Amino acid sequence: MQRESMDYDVVVVGAGPAGLSAAIKLRQLAIEKEIGIAVCVLEKGSEVGAHIVSGAVFDTRALDELIRDWKEKGAPLNTPVTREEMHFYTSAKGSIKIPNRFVPAPMHNLGNYIVSLANVCRWLGAQAEALGVDIFTGFAAAEILYHEDGSIKGVATGDRGRNVDGSEKTGFEPGMELHAKYTLFAEGCRGHLGKQLIEKFGLDADSDPQHYGLGLKELWDIDPDKHEPGLVVHGAGWPLSEGDGSGGVFLYHADDNQVAVGLIVDLNYTNPNLSPYDEFQRIKHHPRIAKYLQGGRRVSYGARAITKGGLNSLPKMSMPGALLIGCDAGTLNVAKIKGTHTAMKSGMIAAETIVSAFESGDEGGSELVAYIENFKDSWAFQELRASRNFGAALHKWGVWMGGAWNFIEHNILAARLPITLRDRKSDHEQMAPASNSKPISYPKPDGKLSFDKLSSVFLSNTNHQQDQPCHLTLKDDAVPIATNLALYDAPEQRYCPAGVYEIVEQQGQPQLQINAQNCVHCKTCDIKDPTQNIVWLVPEGSGGPNYPNM
Amino acid sequence: MKVLVPIKRVVDFNIKVRVKADQSGIDLANLKMSMNPFCEIAVEEAVRLKEAGVAEEVIAVSIGESVCQEQLRAALALGADRAILVETNEQAQPLSIAKVLKAVVKKEAPELVILGKQAIDGDNNQTGQMLAALTGMPQGTFASKLKIADGKAHVTREVDGGLQAVALNLPAIVTTDLRLNEPRYASLPNIMKAKKKPMEVLTPAELGVQLKATVKVLKVELPAERTAGIIVESAAELVDKLKNEAKVI
Ligand SMILES: Cc1cc2nc3c(=O)[nH]c(=O)nc-3n(C[C@H](O)[C@H](O)[C@H](O)COP(=O)(O)OP(=O)(O)OC[C@H]3O[C@@H](n4cnc5c(N)ncnc54)[C@H](O)[C@@H]3O)c2cc1C
Ligand code: SF4
Numbered sequence: 001m002q003r004e005s006m007d008y009d010v011v012v013v014g015a016g017p018a019g020l021s022a023a024i025k026l027r028q029l030a031i032e033k034e035i036g037i038a039v040c041v042l043e044k045g046s047e048v049g050a051h052i053v054s055g056a057v058f059d060t061r062a063l064d065e066l067i068r069d070w071k072e073k074g075a076p077l078n079t080p081v082t083r084e085e086m087h088f089y090t091s092a093k094g095s096i097k098i099p100n101r102f103v104p105a106p107m108h109n110l111g112n113y114i115v116s117l118a119n120v121c122r123w124l125g126a127q128a129e130a131l132g133v134d135i136f137t138g139f140a141a142a143e144i145l146y147h148e149d150g151s152i153k154g155v156a157t158g159d160r161g162r163n164v165d166g167s168e169k170t171g172f173e174p175g176m177e178l179h180a181k182y183t184l185f186a187e188g189c190r191g192h193l194g195k196q197l198i199e200k201f202g203l204d205a206d207s208d209p210q211h212y213g214l215g216l217k218e219l220w221d222i223d224p225d226k227h228e229p230g231l232v233v234h235g236a237g238w239p240l241s242e243g244d245g246s247g248g249v250f251l252y253h254a255d256d257n258q259v260a261v262g263l264i265v266d267l268n269y270t271n272p273n274l275s276p277y278d279e280f281q282r283i284k285h286h287p288r289i290a291k292y293l294q295g296g297r298r299v300s301y302g303a304r305a306i307t308k309g310g311l312n313s314l315p316k317m318s319m320p321g322a323l324l325i326g327c328d329a330g331t332l333n334v335a336k337i338k339g340t341h342t343a344m345k346s347g348m349i350a351a352e353t354i355v356s357a358f359e360s361g362d363e364g365g366s367e368l369v370a371y372i373e374n375f376k377d378s379w380a381f382q383e384l385r386a387s388r389n390f391g392a393a394l395h396k397w398g399v400w401m402g403g404a405w406n407f408i409e410h411n412i413l414a415a416r417l418p419i420t421l422r423d424r425k426s427d428h429e430q431m432a433p434a435s436n437s438k439p440i441s442y443p444k445p446d447g448k449l450s451f452d453k454l455s456s457v458f459l460s461n462t463n464h465q466q467d468q469p470c471h472l473t474l475k476d477d478a479v480p481i482a483t484n485l486a487l488y489d490a491p492e493q494r495y496c497p498a499g500v501y502e503i504v505e506q507q508g509q510p511q512l513q514i515n516a517q518n519c520v521h522c523k524t525c526d527i528k529d530p531t532q533n534i535v536w537l538v539p540e541g542s543g544g545p546n547y548p549n550m
Numbered sequence: 551m552k553v554l555v556p557i558k559r560v561v562d563f564n565i566k567v568r569v570k571a572d573q574s575g576i577d578l579a580n581l582k583m584s585m586n587p588f589c590e591i592a593v594e595e596a597v598r599l600k601e602a603g604v605a606e607e608v609i610a611v612s613i614g615e616s617v618c619q620e621q622l623r624a625a626l627a628l629g630a631d632r633a634i635l636v637e638t639n640e641q642a643q644p645l646s647i648a649k650v651l652k653a654v655v656k657k658e659a660p661e662l663v664i665l666g667k668q669a670i671d672g673d674n675n676q677t678g679q680m681l682a683a684l685t686g687m688p689q690g691t692f693a694s695k696l697k698i699a700d701g702k703a704h705v706t707r708e709v710d711g712g713l714q715a716v717a718l719n720l721p722a723i724v725t726t727d728l729r730l731n732e733p734r735y736a737s738l739p740n741i742m743k744a745k746k747k748p749m750e751v752l753t754p755a756e757l758g759v760q761l762k763a764t765v766k767v768l769k770v771e772l773p774a775e776r777t778a779g780i781i782v783e784s785a786a787e788l789v790d791k792l793k794n795e796a797k798v799i
Contacts, residue, residue, distance in 0.1 A: 006738060047582050119580065136738060160735045173735040463564040546564050548580035
């Protein structure tokens with residue numbers, strides 16, 4: 001079937017910080033240099049921000065460069081960081097406060113702001129539109145289009161209005177082709193098109209495998225007496241350490257008596273019994289966290305994977321006709337566990353590179369190798385380089401703990417910590433058989449501080465158009481039972497933070513049931529499935545969570 | 551024929567809303583807003599009339615803050631020809647809305663007004679009926695079928711226990727029920743075209759209407775949580791419980 005098409009100079013896939021910053025920079029330069037550059041952004045969420053989950057402590061460096069007068073323009077940066085605490089949880093009740101002088105410099109946050117990244121993106125979206133960018137929300141890029149010479153021609157949006165079996169419903173609307181001189185892939189962590197590009201062009205040939213974490217987050221309205229706007233609390237240790245996992249807890253006091261509380265679980269964990277969701281629920285009972293949440297009301301829940309391999313895992317970011325930007329490539333600074341400012345910067349550099357190519361008569365479709373050079377010359381790259389050993393070294397200790405491991409190692413462990421500086425095993429290869437792994441028993445949620453999965457997913461306002469083809473596809477239908485259940489006790493039941501995967505009995509036989517309508521698009525299954533049998537595809541546009549100020 | 555379609559901006563149907571801490575209303579901060587689903591059905595029906603050659607022009611109108619332009623653009627992307635925003639920052643109640651719409655009807659003289667039967671936020675189900683009363687136009691509410699023939703609007707109404715067929719002289723008012731149609735998706739080219747379609751911005755004062763709140767909200771609260779049920783062993787136990795515990799018989 002012939003699809004309709006539209007032409008742009010640049011098509012951006014994904015309205016996160018990377019994609020929006022690229023779009024803004026492109027239009028700013030186009031206006032400044034008086035050249036016509038038509039830009040559009042495709043966003044699979046129902047609106048900009050609907051699929052954004054972040055902490056977030058926001059480093060303004062990239063924003064200062066992009067929109068100098070962001071304050072006057074009403075950017076939603078309302079809460080400067082005022083105080084920081086870092087804890088090491090030794091048990092369900094115990095903890096050690098790490099003295100500030102042992103907290104490594106990249107982890108100091110004074111000068112940063114506590115924000116809702118979803119709201120920052122909504123604001124960036126409005127700035128982009130004011131500069132003439134067309135933002136199409138509710139449209140997912142489903143397919144990469146190629147020219148005959150193999151260069152990238154653009155993307156096609158997904159069809160809307162198909163039945164489970166693929167047939168067309170009444171009101172069926174076929175996808176559209178968007179053709180561009182350059183396409184920027186800014187899908188964030190584990191973009192499903194980015195993944196295809198990395199494979200097709202062998203972009204990771206010279207880098208370590210990518211590493212990931214799963215971030216789970218809740219927003220709470222808390223008792224105003226306990227609220228200290230600007231307070232940043234980080235922690236690590238218990239409970240993840242019990243199940244041989246690692247990760248980090250965050251609790252940020254934002255504005256309006258709200259706190260963001262979350263847990264990032266490193267996805268290289270080995271024990272298939274580990275459940276990131278349940279770890280998150282129980283950490284909220286630790287006195288250091290519970291003291292703020294008690295008497296409060298949970299407002300929202302969400303989850304999203306983060307790309308945290310850092311420089312060692314950064315793939316080549318250019319290919320003919322396209323660039324990978326932001327977390328789609330993996331520009332997050334592991335030492336800071338901040339990816340927003342570097343994602344934005346990578347998008348801005350992409351825009352600058354494209355505009356100078358246009359200025360020198362480039363007509364698209366080329367491989368912009370200059371992008372990599374330009375990126376290497378930037379502060380963003382310097383940051384990644386400075387922290388390149390961080391992630392690998394801290395896989396044992398997880399995020400936040402940075403150089404604090406030094407303190408822990410010497411004061412708590414008496415220097416028993418082995419460090420590996422490279423990490424060449426993919427996260428999905430790490431899973432050990434259930435028979436060799438210790439069982440973990442999680443406490444029942446109390447309905448006050450901790451909750452069951454379904455009532456959490458309820459708060460993410462997740463929905464997908466019913467009866468559409470399942471967007472969580474299996475390469476081989478037999479693997480979930482024959483391998484995943486047999487060997488690993490079906491870990492997808494536990495790592496999926498939305499309860500999408502369930503083993504049910506059918507005629508006395510176990511079967512994998514996929515509740516795709518609950519999927520919050522975190523991408524963990526695509527990352528952690530031990531045999532890489534689960535492949536995440538975009539569902540119909542607008543489907544997925546409808547996050548508020550996450 | 552000219553068709554007027556009033557639409558309302560409401561919290562998206564996917565959102566689980568929560569009551570404000572002081573119980574003065576629903577907390578809408580940071581939530582996704584959309585066109586009321588019943589209004590979407592109204593737009594779809596009007597556009598289908600246009601596609602069938604029955605209507606010449608479809609005008610979408612909304613009353614509210616300037617952000618309602620988003621929903622009007624959505625209506626234009628679905629196929630409406632032009633839009634009118636009656637801009638006000640005041641919370642307008644059904645009677646005020648109906649009065650504003652009456653003024654718009656007077657200005658535009660449509661032969662058909664299609665509204666949603668109710669908005670999913672207030673669930674009032676009043677505006678269409680009030681507009682009919684104020685304008686003296688005949689009304690066909692809860693429509694599950696609409697046909698224009700012999701200068702009349704033939705409406706099939708969903709009523710308790712069945713369907714009722716009515717024929718209305720034009721100009722007429724129709725309010726939509728769920729089964730009237732299934733709205734289409736807006737395509738990218740139509741979203742682009744919608745950006746260029748005309749949007750007129752008026753104020754209630756310019757239309758000679760003063761908004762007045764006639765209903766005061768005292769308190770908003772969540773429905774009481776249902777406690778888990780029990781299974782009784784026998785009819786005797788049921789009767790006993792109804793009598794002595796529930797005290798309903
Ligand atoms: C729990 C958590 C806490 C964090 N804390 C911090 C912090 O404190 N500070 C900080 O700086 N960073 C933090 N980060 C990291 C930060 O959020 C990311 O680095 C940043 O969001 C990356 O930006 P991006 O634009 O590359 O991707 P994203 O923000 O992921 O945006 C990608 C966008 O593209 C859309 N999209 C994806 N695929 C498609 C498609 N095929 N078609 C159309 N649209 C698509 C998505 O819906 C999304 O809107 C945190 C992350 C998490 C998960
Ligand atoms: S199905 Fe996969 S992408 Fe969706 S919520 Fe579960 S783990 Fe995340």
